[in-house]
Amino acid sequence: MTDLADLSIVAAGQGLRRGDFGAIDLLEATLRRASVTEAHLHAYLTIDQEGARTAAEAADAALAAGDDRGPLHGIPLALKDNLCTRGLETTASSQILAGYVPPYDATVVKRLRAAGAVVTGKTNLDEFAMGSSTENSAYGPTRNPWDVAKVPGGSSGGAAAAVAAGSAFGALGSDTGGSVRQPAALCGLVGAKPTYGRVSRYGLIAFASSLDQIGPLARSVEDAALLLDAIAGWDPADATSIRQPAPSVSDALEGGVQGLRVGIVAEMSGEGIDAEVSAAFRATVATLADAGAEIVNVSLPTAEDALSTYYLIAPAECSANLARFDGVRYGLRVDGDTTEEMMSRSRGEGFGPEVTRRILLGTYALSAGYYDAFYGQAQKVRTLLRRDFAEAYERADVLVSPTSPTTAFGLGEKTDDPLTMYFSDVFTLPSNLAGDPGLSLPIGLDHAGLPIGFQVMAPALGEPVMFRVAAEIERLVGFDARPSLATSEVVLP
Amino acid sequence: MPVHVDIAKVAKLARLALTDEQLERYGAQLDQILGHAERIQAMPTEGVPPTAHPYPMTNAFRPDEVAPSLDRDEVLAQAPDAVDGYFRVPRILGEE
Amino acid sequence: MTGYEAVIGIETHVELRTRSKMFCGCAVGFGAPPNTNVCPVCLGLPGALPVPNQEAIEGILQIGAALKCAIVEHSLFHRKNYFYPDLPKNYQISQYDVPLCVDGHLDVDVDGETARIGITRVHMEEDTGKSLHGSEGGRIHDAAHSLLDFNRSGVPLVEIVSEPDIRSPEEARAYATELQQIVRSLGVTDARLEEGSMRFDANVSVRPVGQEEFGTRAEVKNMNSLRSLQRAVAFEIDRQIQVVESGANVVQETRHWNESTGVTSSMRSKEESEDYRYFQEPDLVPLEVDAAWQARVRASLPELPAERKARYVDAGVDEATAASLVADTRLGDLFDEAVAAGADGKAAGNWITGEIVAYLRQEDVDLDATGVTAGDIVALHQMVGDGAVSASAAKDVLRGVLAGEGRAPEVAEARDLLQISDSDVIEAEVDAILAAHPDELARMKQGDMKPMGYLVGQVMRATKGKADPRQVSELLRARAAG
Ligand SMILES: [Mg+2]
C-alpha cells in the first residue's frame, strides 16, 4: 500500500473519517519521512515532535468524540519560519532572531489550530524571506527533492521541499514577489498568493508590508484550496485585511474553462524564457483552447519595469520593518559602550548579506533628496502597472504565464550576482505590485526531470476563477510525477 | 547619470556597523542596482497618483476596548538584558 | 529686549485619555508597574500590526474642531523613522504631509490685549516608552546603563503645532494656559504637565524690530509647568539677544530647560540632524472623515472656555470671576447649576471663586472630591438672605459642606451657627446688658446715641454672634426712647 505520507490532504481526511488510520499515524508517517529526507534536504529549521504528537492525539480524541473540525482536522502541516508560533522558536532564518520564542500565534496559525491541523514544525527560508533560492538562510540552504544539487526556489523553499518530499501534507509560506509560487514551481507543487488583504498578515514577520501575503503550498489544487479556505477572511488585528467575507475556493473547482477568456501576456511569454519551459507553457495553453477556453493576447507594458519598481518598493518598506531588530527587547545583542553602538553592532552582525543590502538600498531610496526620484517614482509606476492589469482584465478573465523563466537552478549558481537571482521572480512579482492573486501549478518535467510551473493570475478577489482554471489544467495535464526523494527508504546522496 | 551612493552615510542612518570592505562591496552593488532604476525614473508620471496600498480601502478602526497585555516574565525572558521588570541597555548618548 | 522682537512657535503634545492605547488593546494608565501594559504591538514584536483606536480619532477631531481647524477629509498615517531605544519599532507612526486637522487659531488675552495665534496643524501619533537614566533607576541604576519601560509606548498622542505668532513669554504662557483649558473642557485628556500628559516644546528666535525674516531658532524642551514655560522662553530670548549683541550667531539646536538652575543648555549630542525618511504607513489604510462625520464632531463640541466666559460677562459676572470660573470646567458647571437652581449669580460667583477655590487650593483636591452641590450654594444664599446665618458664619457652613459634613442647613445646625430668631431671647439679653450699663442707657435717653455700637457689640458677644445685629439695635433704640 502507499505510504501514508504520500496521501493528499483530501485522501488523508477520508481515511481518517473511515477510521483506516488516526491522525497520529499520519503524523508518525510524516516524521518517519522527515527522518529520512531531512538529512538530504534541510527543509525544516525546527521539527516540533512533542507538540505535534500532542496535537495529533488531541485531534484523534476530538474526532472520536464527534468533534470534527473539517478538512484539515488531524492533517500534519508545516509553517514557514517567518510565521510566529507561541512557544515555538521563530527565526525567519536570521541570526538576529536566533533562539527567539514568540509570546503569540500568528492569526493564520490560530486558524489552522482551530481547524484541527497538526503543526509539524518550522521550515527554512531565505533570511526574512529575501531571496529566491533559500540559500540566504543563516542556518544553511535547503535542497530540491527532485535533485539535491538544485535549489528548491525561495523564499519559501523549505516549505516547498517538505511538501514535495512528503515531510508535510501541506504548508503555509509567504509571497512578497513570488516566494510561494516560484518554489512551488521549482518543486512541482501548487502554490497560491491570494489577493492582498485576503489573508491576515498578523504574526507574519514583515518583509514588505504592501506586498506580503501568506499563501498555501500543496500537492494538488484541491489541497491548496482547502488550506486557503481555512486561513482566508477578515481579521480585526490586520487593518489591511479585506472586510467582505471570502468565498470558498474549494467549492469553486468545478465548471471547467468553457467560454472563459484566458489572456497570454506578451511581456511574460517572450525572450529570456528557457525553451522547455516555454514549450510546456504553450502546450498547456493549447490544451486550454481545446477545452473551450478563448485565448486572447494581452499586454502589460509596465511589467517590463516591475523588477526595478519592486526593488525600490520592497527594500524601502523592509528598511523600516527591520528597524525593530536592534538588540534591545529580543534577539541578538552585540554589546557596546552606548546603546547606539550596541544597536549598530547587533544589526551589523545579525543580518546576512542580502538583508543588509536591501536595508541599505531601501534606506537610501527613502532618504532626503532621493525619495521622489526612487521610492516616490516607484509608487507611481506601480499605479501604471495596476492600470495595465485593469485593462488586461477587461479583455481576459484570467492571465497566464510561466511561473519562472527556468526550472530549478544549481546551488551557488546565482549567489554571486543578485540581479540574475532577482530575475527568476520576474513573472511573479507583478501580481504582488498589483495586489492581485496568482497561483502556480506543475505542468510537466524538463529533460532533467525538473518540474515546470504554470502561473494563473486573476483580478483582485478572483481566487474562485483562478482555482477553477487551475483545477481544470490539473485535470487536463494530469501531472502526477513525484520526486525520487519522496520515500521513507534510506537513500544515498 | 550613474548613481553614486554615500554608503557610509546610509549605513549610519540604518544603524549598521559594517567594515570598510563591506561598505565598499555594498556601495558598488547599490550603484549597480540603482542604475537599473534609470528606466523607471525616465517614465512620464506627471499626475499619476502613487500606489501605497494595492487594495484601496479606508477607516479600519478598532473600538476603544482594553485587551489583556502580555505576561511580563514571558516578555522579559526574551530580553538580552533585563532587571527588576525593566529592559536594560547600555547608556544612551545625550542622556547621561 | 529693546530693539529686538521675539518670534515664538509652540509644539504641544497631549496624551488622550482613552481606555486603550492608540494601536493596541493595552490599558492606558499612569503609574502601573514597568512593562505590564505591553503587548506584541506596542513592544514592536516581530509580526505585530497596528489597528487605530476609533475613540482616539474622535478625540483629535474634537481638539481640531475646538481650535477652529479645517478637518481634512482624506488624511494619511506615515512612518517617522529614527532609532531610539524607547521607540520599539524604531519608527513612530505619525502624520506627515496630510494631517487630520489644519489651519486653526486660538485667541489669547494678555493684559487686555487679544492676540490671535494661528494653529498650523493638529495630527495623530503614538507616544514612546520611557527611559530611566542617572539616579532615576534608584538602586538598580548604574551609570553605564539605562532602563526601559514601555507602558507609555503607543499611548495616543495629539500634536498641536502653532504658527510662530507668539511674541512674548507672557503670550506663550497665555497660549499654553488657554490650550490646556480647551483640551480639558473637551474631556479627552487630563492634560497634566507634571505627569507629562501635556508637554510643550517652544521654538524661539529673535530679530531686530522691523526685520521681516526670522532669526535662527532654537527649540527649547523639558518645561513641566506653565510657569517654567514662561521662564524658559524668557531666558532663551535674553540669551539669544546677548548672543546676537555679542556679534555671534544663534545656533539652530535643541536646548534643554533646567528648572532648578533656570537655564537652557544645548543637547548637541542628540542633535546630529536626523533624516526621518517619512513614508506612508503601509500597515494602515487612509482615514476618511466625511462631511457627516465632521458635522457630528462639531455638533458634539461642548461650550468652550472662551464662549463660556463671554456668556458669564454678558450675564453681569465681572471679568476676574468669569475667568476663574472657566479655568476649571467643573467650577463653571457648578455655577451654572446653582444659578439654574435659583442662586443669585453674583453671590454664587463669589462663593465659588472665593471660598471654594481657596479650599480646593488649600486642600489640593478636585471639586468632585468635595461634598458641595448646587443645592448648597442656593441654600447658603437663602440662609444669609433671611438672616438664618450671618455672612461670616456662612463661610464656616460652606467649609463644613466642602469637608463633606452634610448639606448646608444640616452643617449650620451641627456647627451651631444658626442665628437666634426668637425675639424674646434677644430682648432678655438686651435688657440684661442695659441693666449692667445704666450710664450708657441714661446717655441714650438724653439723645446721645454714641454708646449704641458698644452695646450692640455687648449683646452680640453675649449671644455668641448668633443674634441679628439689626434686630438688636432696633430693640436698644426702643428702650432708649421708652
Ligand atoms: Mg510629535
Ligand SMILES: [Zn+2]
Ligand atoms: Zn499593547
